[in-house]
Structures are given as C-alpha cells and as structure tokens.
Amino acid sequence: MTQTLPAGLSVTARVPASSANLGPGFDTLGMALGLYDEISVTTTESGLSVRVEGEGADDVPWGPSHLVVRAIERGLEAAGVWAGGLDVVCRNVIPHSRGLGSSASAAVGGLAAANGLVALLDPALALDDEQMVQLSSEFEGHPDNAAASVLGGAVVSWSEDQVDEDLPRRFGAVRLEVHPSIRAVALVPEDRSSTSHTRGLLPELVPHGDAAFNASRAALAVVALTTRPDLLLVATEDRLHQQQRASALPVTTRWVAALRERGIAAVVSGAGPTVLALTTAPFPADLRSAVEADGLRVLDLKIADGVRTD
Ligand SMILES: Nc1ncnc2c1ncn2[C@@H]1O[C@H](COP(=O)(O)OP(=O)(O)OP(=O)(O)O)[C@@H](O)[C@H]1O
Numbered sequence: 001m002t003q004t005l006p007a008g009l010s011v012t013a014r015v016p017a018s019s020a021n022l023g024p025g026f027d028t029l030g031m032a033l034g035l036y037d038e039i040s041v042t043t044t045e046s047g048l049s050v051r052v053e054g055e056g057a058d059d060v061p062w063g064p065s066h067l068v069v070r071a072i073e074r075g076l077e078a079a080g081v082w083a084g085g086l087d088v089v090c091r092n093v094i095p096h097s098r099g100l101g102s103s104a105s106a107a108v109g110g111l112a113a114a115n116g117l118v119a120l121l122d123p124a125l126a127l128d129d130e131q132m133v134q135l136s137s138e139f140e141g142h143p144d145n146a147a148a149s150v151l152g153g154a155v156v157s158w159s160e161d162q163v164d165e166d167l168p169r170r171f172g173a174v175r176l177e178v179h180p181s182i183r184a185v186a187l188v189p190e191d192r193s194s195t196s197h198t199r200g201l202l203p204e205l206v207p208h209g210d211a212a213f214n215a216s217r218a219a220l221a222v223v224a225l226t227t228r229p230d231l232l233l234v235a236t237e238d239r240l241h242q243q244q245r246a247s248a249l250p251v252t253t254r255w256v257a258a259l260r261e262r263g264i265a266a267v268v269s270g271a272g273p274t275v276l277a278l279t280t281a282p283f284p285a286d287l288r289s290a291v292e293a294d295g296l297r298v299l300d301l302k303i304a305d306g307v308r309t310d
C-alpha cells in the first residue's frame, strides 16, 4: 500500500564527487572525493519547485526532467511512498562533465534525499546501502561512480550480465578503506568532455595481452590503495581506455604523462578531462604552478565518506 508523506518534512543530502576507473579498473574501481553537492528537499501539499545554485545552474532544467528530481521520484517509488508536492534546492559544487561523477552524484543525492524523507515517515521502509548502490547504478549507468558516492572510500564495483531484458541489470560494490597516507589531487580543466563521446572512442575488442595487463594492475591497485601505497605508480597503469581516449583529451593526456614521469600516480579521472593524482607526498609546487598556468584548477581533496542525510 502506498503511504503519503505529510507536507513540511525536510531533509538535506550531502553527496561527494567521485573519480571512476583509477587507471586500470575501467568501469569497476572508483573513489569518493571531498567535493560536495547539497540537495535540500521539503514536502509540500502540491506542485514542484526547483532551484539550482552554483555549478550547472544555467545549464540544467529547473523542472521535472531535472536529474535530481527524477532520482527523488525514483527513490520514493522504490520505497512505495508518495509526496503531494516537493520543494527542491540544489547547491552544486561538483563541476559538470569533467570526469568527477557529477551525474552519479546527482542520482545518489536525489535517491538519498528521498530515502531520508522515507525514513522520517517509517524507518523500516528506508533503502539500505546495497539497494542504494543498485538503484543509483541502474539510474545513472556507472556503478564505479555511483557506488563511490554511496559508500565512500574507494570501491570495487561490478555489474552482472543482463539475462532477462524485463529485469534490471544487477549491480554490486564493496568499499575499500584507503591507506591514510594517500591523498588525492584533481587537476580540473575548464573545457568539458561528454562521457558518451569519449566512450564512443573505445574499440569493441581488446588484445588478450592488454586485458591481462589490466587485470594484473587492477588487482594490484586494490593492494596499493589499501596497504601498499608505494606500488601506486605501477598499479595505476592502463592499456584499455586512456590512450584510446587521448585524441579527445590532449591536455589531460599531456598532464597524466608529465606527472607520471615525475613518479606521481596520475590517471584520467572517469571519462575525463580531469586528471586525478594519487600521492603520499605533497603535490610539487613547481608542477602546481605549471598546471595552473596551463589553465587547470588544482584541487587538494580528501578521500570522502559516502552520501549523508540530515
Ligand atoms: N547536479 C546535477 N543536476 C542536474 N543535472 C546534472 C547534475 N550533474 C550532472 N548533471 C547532468 O549530467 C551531465 C554530465 O554527465 P557526464 O556523465 O557527461 O559527466 P560527469 O558525470 O560530470 O562525469 P563522469 O561521469 O565522466 O565522471 C551534465 O551535463 C548534466 O546534464
């Protein structure tokens, strides 16, 4: 039986950005980064009001097609709960289309806000982390980003083959506790890049040798991230997607190579164009100046916990 949320309930979800792939873990590894969007939702008697502040405010629709609104509705539907009306305020900090998982954060934030409202009505109806990973990955399509924003830390995520087209694909993820000495630095270009465009550059088939190369590095990445940060440079090597996307990401490719030459474990963040550097030492001042002079922002970011609501 559908239950109705009374007007006047409010929640705020604080959802981290994420970086997918981490080099060799294409469509699998991810990490939550301490750059947060905030989504406040209040139930009303009727109607929908949407306000967006900050990143993307001029680009995203302020109505029912807004990603966050669709995710809130999906979250309420999954819990079997209905709202007469909603007042939604998005305070966005995560840059859009830069490889920092903004669309997954929007999906996770909307679902978490809905879940927070559901919990106020009846905690027994609220979704657990496993269901949040499933729904957000289904909704957005990239479990490596979505699971990182749900669970925090670093994640190993996976999707199962879809055996029945009438049933949703199944997704799963586990959180890894990142070694406390590892810090993340994001080099964020001004230019945007579309995930669907750079995915289109990937070949249908890959050589067996390259697949084996990446399997070893992805497995090693789990070790390096959790207990052996000294192995990060070798553990972040990739042969499956970064070079294949290089023609669309010339600035990114140049900085990944320059940082790696200096011994810093740099990778393309998600589908780019951001560069993610994982390091146990402070980011060198000369490199920081050179990157900034090239027009990229340099962000020192914490490895974040997952989405929170209050
Ligand atoms: N907070 C948001 N609110 C509404 N729409 C959003 C929000 N964040 C992202 N989007 C939508 O998602 C698009 C970006 O998705 P895309 O997958 O290309 O990049 P990304 O998620 O930022 O990066 P990546 O998936 O490579 O890490 C934006 O252009 C916008 O349409």
Ligand SMILES: N[C@@H](CCO)C(=O)O
Binding pocket: 020, 021, 026, 027, 028, 099, 101, 142, 144, 145, 195, 199, 270, 271
């Ligand atoms: N694994 C996905 C992440 C997109 O954010 C890709 O690289 O296309």
